[in-house]
Amino acid sequence: MVFIQKGNNPLLAVKAFVQGIGLLGNPKLRKFVLIPVLINFLVYGVAFALGYLYLADIIDQFIPGWLQWLRWILWPLFFISFFIAGFFTFTVLANLIAAPFYGMLSAAALALLSGESATITEAPWPKVIKAELNRAAYLGSRAIPLVILSIIPGINVLAPVLWALFGAWGMALEYLAYPLENAGILFSEQRKLIGGVRWGALSFGGLAAAGLALPLINIIVAPAAVIAATIYVREIETDNAR
Structure with missing residues (x-):
């Protein structure tokens, strides 16, 4: 499979x-949408509760006493950075749990778009979970430098922008993976394909990340992103095949 530049x-x-x-x-x-929606509702509900109870205290711990006079600058920066990091962590967790259902949703969406009556089979859970863990490991290893940057006064002014770009790229890898995995394409090849249409992928991932950051709306954004990813991949791959 090759993506055409139209995907950019x-x-x-x-x-x-x-x-x-x-x-x-x-x-x-x-x-195929109902179960992921219920999973997202539970996971994001826990994330919101934990964030409400603990996030402010955690942020305050990263501001040393001699920088109290800079609190009005540092506190918002820390809040934004750690909110994005926390949101991204819980999103990965929700997707890890719902991944098998997302694969079936993508297959059902492709059948609908193609006008076919396909039989949707459940992918082996160990294979699905392994793929999710590979993505999580890839993204986690690249998130560590951002976490370190986020707690360095002065330099951390760049953190929110870098986290936003990282989140967009991560969401693109996450949701575009489902139609690609259904086509038998592994993670290493997925990265190459998606990297070839980086601007389109970042736009897609940015929309997903923005939607997932909105309370209540984020419950339905993930399954919508899976369907959208299936549409997007079909569009740029089908055109290539013509």
């Missing part, structure tokens, strides 16, 4: 995302 167009990613949201209520996809 951010508008194509936006269009796919809008279409993905529109298909959430389709009767043929409804049963």
